[in-house]
Amino acid sequence: MAKRAAPEVNAGSMADIAFLLLIFFLVTTTIETDSGISRKLPPELDENQPPPPVIKERNLFTVIVNSNDELLVEDEVMQLKDLRAAAVAFLDNGAEDCSYCQGAKAENSSTNPTKAIISLVNNRGTSYKRYIAVQNELVAAYNELRDREAQSRFGESFVSMEQRYNDPRTSDRDKERLKPRIEEIRELYPEKLSEAEPQKG
Amino acid sequence: MSKFNKKKSGDLPAISTASLPDIVFMLLFFFMVATVMRQNTLMVKNNLPTADQVEKLDKKDLIMYIYAGEPVDRYQGTYGTSAKIQLNDKFADVSEIQDFIYQERASKREEVVPFLTTALKVDGESKMGLISDIKQELRSANALKINYVTKKGDAVENN
Secondary structure: OOOOOOOOOOOHHHHHHHHHHHHHHHOOOOOOOEEEEEEEEOOOOOOOOOOOOOOHHEEEEEEEEEOOOOEOOOOEOOOHHHHHHHHHHHOOOOOOOOOOOOOOOOOOOOOOOOOOOEEOEEOOEEEEEHHHHHHHHHHHHHHHHHHHHHHHOOOOOOHHHHHHOOOOOOOHHHHHHHHHHHHHHHOOOOOOOOOOEEEOE | HHHHOOOOOOOOOOOOOOHHHHHHHHHHHHHHHHOOOOOOOOEOOOOOOOOOOEEEOOOHHHEEEEEEEEHHHHHHHHHHHEEEEEEEEEEEOOHHHHHHHHHHHOOOOOHHHOOOOEEEEEEOOOOOHHHHHHHHHHHOOOOOOEEEEEEEOOHHHOO
16 A cells, blocks of 8 residues: 555645625525605504694595595595595695695685695405505605695705615715705604594495 | 945845745634624525615624524425424424524523514514514513514515
């Protein structure tokens, strides 16, 4: 038995193998971010809470969705595609001291965007996608008005301001500048969307 | 003169590539560790509704997922066809949501707890009854920040 030196293994192709693996992982892993409509739930009711303030009927915009996914807006049947415009008209009505509103100032609609409340009532049989569509349209109505106001005041849409504010790449100085602007617009058109507990049957 | 020329011995020495694999492996490990692949295996149908007024959900570690919808075909024999809730990898009852939220909270660092968001991934065909039950439970658990996860698209035409 002659003692032979073990031949050296050629490690030159090791890099190729590793690269192959690296590229495989780079390609197969998708870093997907979910997106959706953010909402805040009301805190649970306290028993000894003072009763809610009385809201004028004209400041309330009721949207009812029944179990057949049909819409009843302010006691009238409405198609989903008309909802956004109706909500905008209601919010932007501005019958009383609202210098920035461009609405019709109708007698039977909201007095001021800061007082206007949209009330959404669902049925337990309403489908989720219809609910999301209604939510989407109502959020869109708010965004439309906020965008308009932001555009005329700061020359940038509200949605893009918010996006930049939430972007971690935006510098702190920019954020500092954006924050009061966003808050100002939010105060002009506060998002007051109330949801009742769904009705049965 | 030949005394000085001696050192120029012609060929460049070959650069050793022996450490190249190490570098590449380092990169490989970095990517393997950094990419999060944790995606619960879905046991419910999850055809999300579409919407276009959406916000991005960054910071994955601050999100708790609740899935709901009809069980997929494979589980319909055992669990029926009515919409169900899925927490982690199991079907769950509405009453288990609160425990789930408390567990998730306990597993996170204390300072990030107020920023936790509950993402609802619910099938478009589900009924609002189930969703409002979930919301009621979340309210009792004081998990008030929620997000309805949707696909991007036109809300009016697709729904």
